[in-house]
Amino acid sequence: MIPRLRPQLTLCDLVAAFAGRNSVEEFETVFAETMQQAHAVAFPYGRTAQLLLLEAMGLKDREIILPAYTCVVVAHAIVLSGNRPVFIDSEPGGFNMDLDLAEAAVTERTAAIMATSIHGYPVDLDRLDAIREKHPHVAILQDCAHSFAAEWQGRPVQKAGLAAIFGLNVSKLMTSIFGGMITTDDNELAARLREIRSRHLMREGGRNLGRAVYLTAAAAALSPPVFGMVKRISEMGLIDRFIRYYDESLIDMPKDYLSQIGRAEASVGVRQSRRYRVNIQRRRDLAAYYDASLGDMMPNALPPLIDGATYSHYVLRVDDPETYCSEALRRGVELGRLIDYCVPDMPSYRELARGQGPFPETHRLNRTVLNLPIWGDKAKADRVIGVVKDIARSRLVHHSSAYTKDH
Numbered sequence: 001m002i003p004r005l006r007p008q009l010t011l012c013d014l015v016a017a018f019a020g021r022n023s024v025e026e027f028e029t030v031f032a033e034t035m036q037q038a039h040a041v042a043f044p045y046g047r048t049a050q051l052l053l054l055e056a057m058g059l060k061d062r063e064i065i066l067p068a069y070t071c072v073v074v075a076h077a078i079v080l081s082g083n084r085p086v087f088i089d090s091e092p093g094g095f096n097m098d099l100d101l102a103e104a105a106v107t108e109r110t111a112a113i114m115a116t117s118i119h120g121y122p123v124d125l126d127r128l129d130a131i132r133e134k135h136p137h138v139a140i141l142q143d144c145a146h147s148f149a150a151e152w153q154g155r156p157v158q159k160a161g162l163a164a165i166f167g168l169n170v171s172k173l174m175t176s177i178f179g180g181m182i183t184t185d186d187n188e189l190a191a192r193l194r195e196i197r198s199r200h201l202m203r204e205g206g207r208n209l210g211r212a213v214y215l216t217a218a219a220a221a222l223s224p225p226v227f228g229m230v231k232r233i234s235e236m237g238l239i240d241r242f243i244r245y246y247d248e249s250l251i252d253m254p255k256d257y258l259s260q261i262g263r264a265e266a267s268v269g270v271r272q273s274r275r276y277r278v279n280i281q282r283r284r285d286l287a288a289y290y291d292a293s294l295g296d297m298m299p300n301a302l303p304p305l306i307d308g309a310t311y312s313h314y315v316l317r318v319d320d321p322e323t324y325c326s327e328a329l330r331r332g333v334e335l336g337r338l339i340d341y342c343v344p345d346m347p348s349y350r351e352l353a354r355g356q357g358p359f360p361e362t363h364r365l366n367r368t369v370l371n372l373p374i375w376g377d378k379a380k381a382d383r384v385i386g387v388v389k390d391i392a393r394s395r396l397v398h399h400s401s402a403y404t405k406d407h
Contacts, residue, residue, distance in 0.1 A: 001228035002383060004336040006375045007170040008279045009219050013268050017177065017212035020267025027176065027266035027273070034273045035149055035158050037183040039190035041197065042266070046145055046167025046180035048257045050077040052200060053163055053182055056192040057139065059083055062111035067097040068342050069362040070116050072246050074143060075343050079251050079352065083111070087344040087353055090361040094304070095119050095315075098361070099127045106131070112139040117147030117157055119303070119338075120173075120310035125152040125160045141165065148173045148276065151308030158183055168269065170218045173312050174276050176269030177211045179261045197260070204259040211264045228332070248346045283311040286374050286381055290314055293385045298392050313338055314374040316388075321370040324391050333387045336371040
């Protein structure tokens with residue numbers, strides 16, 4: 001079975017997890033070079049990085065603007081930092097936050113805009129420049145969880161703001177097993193981040209071996225020969241605590257969110273950083289291949305092909321994504337429902353988001369987005385394309401038959 005997500009790991013990465021000797025400082029240096037920035041500061045998770053970044057900026061009881069269509073843990077870090085999230089609907093026809101609505105939401109209490117390049121589509125940096133010029137008290141922070149080194153008209157998104165936030169778990173564009181990173185060109189901010197990190201984070205004994213074993217298990221579980229069995233176990237609910245990253249009723253952090261990464265994660269991260277450009281080009285090539293192969297059957301479902309996008313996910317927009325997921329699974333291909341929630345609608349955020357919205361574009365994306373595997377080679381892509389086309393064809397026949405009956 002072909003899983004929808006799989007880390008781009010090599011045997012050398014797995015060996016490095018157990019036997020590598022790279023330090024966290026070495027990983028930071030290589031990551032900063034890869035992202036073309038002066039500083040990179042490592043943390044246990046991307047959400048930990050964001051939480052302590054807001055502390056380093058001295059933000060408390062302020063408003064942070066962010067998309068309603070985003071990973072819920074971004075909002076969690078804002079709330080737990082003592083600030084208030086202000087949710088913005090998605091742009092019509094796209095995936096990113098509507099920046100016109102974002103600017104309209106700026107007040108004297110606004111401290112920052114969390115600019116997110118969803119699915120690897122670069123946020124409009126020209127529009128952000130205009131907002132920053134008009135509202136100089138508002139910091140621009142780049143959420144790069146989907147967009148490591150994505151470019152807007154040749155400009156790297158991570159450099160267009162005070163700082164950028166990266167998550168590095170095994171589902172991301174590159175991984176250090178777990179871990180997060182802040183990059184910045186601001187020397188004073190980098191120094192404050194390191195000072196705050198030294199006060200808050202602790203070293204956890206035995207973490208290196210545990211992380212190395214986890215990476216090996218994840219690589220095995222997400223390999224096509226084994227994944228079918230893992231998927232069946234998952235459907236029985238036996239591994240929910242390992243794969244669910246949020247509870248809709250809670251605003252929380254992982255128990256080990258203050259346990260700093262160690263040698264195992266750093267050693268894997270160094271090797272992943274050095275291969276990052278090659279891996280991103282492979283995703284761009286596969287996105288173009290999907291586009292060319294599916295365009296004749298489902299042209300209205302295709303996402304835009306944009307120069308500089310990283311394609312953390314290749315997403316279609318279809319009327320009934322659940323049907324595609326269930327039918328594809330029967331044929332040995334896992335498709336995904338990515339960000340199938342609107343954060344301000346969650347029970348834990350309804351009161352915090354009272355009076356915000358509406359979010360019609362976010363709800364549209366929640367109902368229609370379907371992501372395809374984009375980690376493999378063309379042979380796997382051909383199999384995915386064949387399955388998706390078969391399902392689309394059968395749905396066309398079904399709708400045509402239903403129409404004939406009605407008329």
